[in-house]
Amino acid sequence: MEDFYPKPDEALKKRRLVEYTTRFIEPLFPDDRTIRIGDIGCGYGLFLDACKRSGYTHIEGAEQTEAYVTYATQELGISSIECADIFTYLESKKDAYFDIITAFNIVEHVKRDKVQYLLSLIQRKLKKDGMFLMEVPNADSPLGIHTYFTDLTHEFAFSRKLAVMLLKNAGLTDIKVMYQPMRKNVLIKIAQKILAKVVGFDYQLMFSGNIILAGYKK
DSSP, X not given: OTTTSOOOOHHHHHHHHHHHIIXXXXXXXXXXXXXXXXXXXXXTSHHHHHHHHTTOOEEEEEESOHHHHHHHHHHHOOOOEEESOHHHHHHTSOTTOEEEEEEESOXXXXXXXXXXXXXXXXXXXXXXXXXXXXXXXXXXXXXXXXHHHTOTTOOOOBOHHHHHXXXXXXXXXXXXXXXXXXXXXXXXXXXXXXXXXXXXXXHHHHHOSEXXXXXXXX
C-alpha cells in the first residue's frame, strides 16, 4: 500500500485541503467546532488535517497502515489516529459516540459480505442527527469503472442505486448524492455533455469517477 499510495507532496496537500474544506466541511459540517469527527481508513490524515485547520477540536480516526499513521503524527501533528482495522476501531466505541463519520475511498476495499454490517455499525456509532459521509468509485461511470480496476484491493464499485439502497438499509435517511468534480477543460465538458445526452445519461452520473453520499441518523 505504501508503494501504491506514496507520501503526498505539497501540491497534493494543498489541493486536498481546498477540496475537503470547500466541498465537504464548509457546506456540510455544523458550526459547532466541538463535535466529534471520526475518519475511517484515513490514510495519511489529510482530511483530519483539513478539519483541524477549520477549527474542529475533536478529531480521530483509524488507519491500518502504520507508515500512514506515523506520517500523520510526525508531519501533520495528528496523534489521534489509531493503527487499527476499521471494524475493530468502530466496535471499540460506544454507540452514539460520533457526530460525523467519514470514509473516503475505503468502503470499496471492504469484502462484499461485510459492507452492510460496516454501514450498520457506522449508523449505530452516530449520535442522533449525526452524518455519515462516504466517497466510493462510481459504477455508473466509465471513469469510475477505470478507478475500480486500477487497484487490486478494490472489491467493487457502487452505482448510485446500490449506494443509496445500502445506506437506507443501514438506517440512514435524507441521503444526499454528490459527484467528484468534472473536468475543467470547457471543450471536453461540452463533448461529454453531448455524449451523455445522446445515450440518455445524466452528465455527472456518467462522467464522475467517484460518487459521494451523505446520510443522516434520525
